[in-house]
Amino acid sequence: MLANPYVxxxxxxxxxxxxxxxxxxxxxGIGGQLSIGHALFVGLGAYSVGVLYVKYGISPWVGLLTGMILAGSVGASIAWLSFRFQVRGIYFALLTIAAAEFARIMFSGWEFVGAMQGLFFPAPTGGIEISMLRGDTRFYYFVALALAALGIIGTEFISRSYLGYVWRAMRDDESAARALGVRTFQHKILVISISAATAAAGGGVLALVQGSIFPDSIMGMGLSVDVLIGPVVGGLGTTFGPLVGSLAAIPLNHLMSALGDSLRIPGLNNITYGVVLISVVWFLPDGIWPAIVRLCKAIQAPPTAWLWQSRKVEE
Amino acid sequence: MTTLLEVENLSRSFGGLVAVKDVSFSLRAGRITALIGPNGAGKTTCFNLVAGALKPTSGRVLFEGRQIDNSPPETVCRMGIARTFQIVRPMREMSVLENAMIGAFSWTRNVSEARSKAYESLESVGLAAKAHARADQLTLPDRKMLETAKALSTRPKLLLLDEVMAGLRPTEAAGIVDVLQRLAEGGLTILLVEHVMRIVMEVASRVVVLHHGAKIAEGPPEEVVADPKVLESYLGAGFHA
Structure with missing residues (x-):
């Protein structure tokens, strides 16, 4: 299957x-802070890699690191300002959209970063250069695979560390968590800057894979939505949810887009996307992955006491 | 006998409503003190002022000689004051054990250390057998005890309990009384906000009575219940036992 370049x-x-x-x-899913403007961080990562590489020929590795530091600091600043002035919950989410849109408009008019014309990476030469993160489509497939694996391991690691416990407590009930000594102000800033920095790393690689950066696609609302579809469909707050969700949603989107083209039904992919999203939210509100886990447990153990038994086996 | 907590001329108003009016009392280390009063007396407000969830309009709260009334709840907790909530608030998606672990992260970052402290806390309230149940599957008395266990995991010097026995049957309440007495014997200082007088009589060595936000009596329980002002506040004027 890996022979097929499209796949x-x-x-x-x-x-x-x-x-x-x-x-x-x-x-x-873990920190309890909603962002609908993740494109901001993805975009900052993409532009850090793009500007340093295209303008100065500096290795994308440096660009990725720069992007992570930049996005992490921007995320921390937004979080600090927001929570310092008691902007939280849905208002914080609105602030993330505003920040992303502000950045998109700024980058659209900024000649240095290519403005609306965008930035183009030089065409790949065919050889694989790890030091410059350049290679063919197969090379980027393995880069993406490594990144996704790192994401899953990292999430699992954080989830099992004290941060995971403290963040879930903060997500479930902030004032109860504070009463138990959780410094929620610092922890919210921490989770947001980690999330922003990792989004920037993903954005930097996305830019290399696509070979070009345009403010409207890399920093637009559409990208912010694309980022959250995987975890929402797959299962919020679960380690494997984003993988399962992306596996389900993205190929479907591409398939329907191709089908729509051949049947001459414009927007068929968007319609299908909408239907699938509504169905998942309606029938599996906690996502596909938790449903799979429930199904497996139900098959393994006798239905009456499966919950207790499976818990005991873990001990 | 040392004084652990001192409340000095504490007042708090919400708009025009004075919820707590010039209240002073102190807590002695290793004792169970109860804060009682009829509905709307300002007990919970007073409790929240001590726990750092509310800022006083005037007056001071001193814990081990340090002023704490301007500190946020997480700082108050880290200084050694743990609280429970009147409406029980388990983290729903987490197990009983995980709930009890959170408090331990105020003094350690080691997960297994937190887990063993959480077991210890659950053990001391009699919930260890249900450690792996989901928190939202517990019965009401168990949830109340989970609240206490969560607070105990922070390794408090002072435990603030908000109506921990409200809504329980007498046998269930008796179980909690046992737990509290054992904790106090272990050296913990407890401030109990309670509506149910009979339980307070059994467990508290000292009682502070609030009425309309002001302190109307303070002393050992048997003296306080004989006080005509207290009887009047609970049962209305003209009633004398």
Whole structure:
């Protein structure tokens, strides 16, 4: 299957959005902070890699690191300002959209970063250069695979560390968490800057894979939505949700887009996307992955006491 | 006998309503003190002022000689005051054990250390057998005890309990009384906000009575219940036992 270049590039996108979904999922699914402007961080990562590489020939590795630091600081600043002035919940989410749109408009008019004309990476030469993160589609597939694996391991690691416990407590009930000594102000800033920095890393690789950066696509609302579809469909707050969700949603979107083209039904992919999203939210409100887990447990153990038994086995 | 907590001329108003009016009392280390009063007496407001969830309009709260009334709840907790909530608030998607672990992260970042402290807290309130149940599957008395266990995991010097026995049957309440007495014997100082007088009589060594936001009596329980002002506040004027 890996011989088919279309499948490879599709899987590369699926894996990249798995990673971006992980980053978003860390923030909402574990930290309880909703962002609808994750494109801001993705874009900052993409532009850091793009500007340094295209303008100065500096290795994308440096660009990725720069992007992560930049996005992490921007995320921390937004969080600090917002929570310092008691902007939280849905108002914080609105602030993230505003920040992303502000950045998109700024980058659209900024000649230095290519404005609306965007930035173009030089065409790949065919050889694989790890030091410059350049290679063919197969190379980027493995980069995306590594990134997604890193995302899953990282999420699992954070989830099992004290941060995971403290963040989930903060997500479930902030004032109860504070009464138990959780410094929620610092922890919210921390989870948001980690999420922003990882989104930037994903954005930098996404830019390399696409070969070009345009403010409207890399920083637009559409990208913010694409980032959150994986975890929402797959299962919010779960480690494997973003992977399962991206695997389900992105190929479907591409398939329907192709089908729509051949049947001459414009927008068929968007209609299908909408129907699938509504169905998932309606029938599996906690996502596909938790439903799979429930199904497996129900098959393994006798139905009467499965919950207690499976818990005991874990001990 | 040392004084752990001192409340000095504490007042708090919400708009024009004075909820707590010039209240002073102190808590002695290792004792159970009860804050009682009829509905709307300002007990919970007073409790929230001590826990850092509310800022006083005037007056001071001193814990081990340090002023704490301007500190946020997480700082108050880290200084050694843990609280429960009147409406029980388990983290729903987490197990009983995980709920009890959160408090331990105020002094350690080690997950297994937090887990063993959480077991210890659950053990001391008699919930260890249900450690792996989901928090929202517990019965009401168990949830109340989980609240206490969560607070105990922070390793408090002072435990603030808000109506921990409200809504329980007498046998269930008796179980909680046992737990509290054992904790106090272990050296913990407890401030109990309670509506149910009979339980307070059994467990508290000292009682502070609030009425319309002001302190109307303070002393050992048997003296306080004989006080005509207290009887009047609970049962209305003209009633004398």
């Amino acid at each position: 490879i590039s599709l899987m590369t996108i699926v894996l990249l959005f798995t990673f971006l979904g992980q980053s978003w999922n860390l923030m909402l």
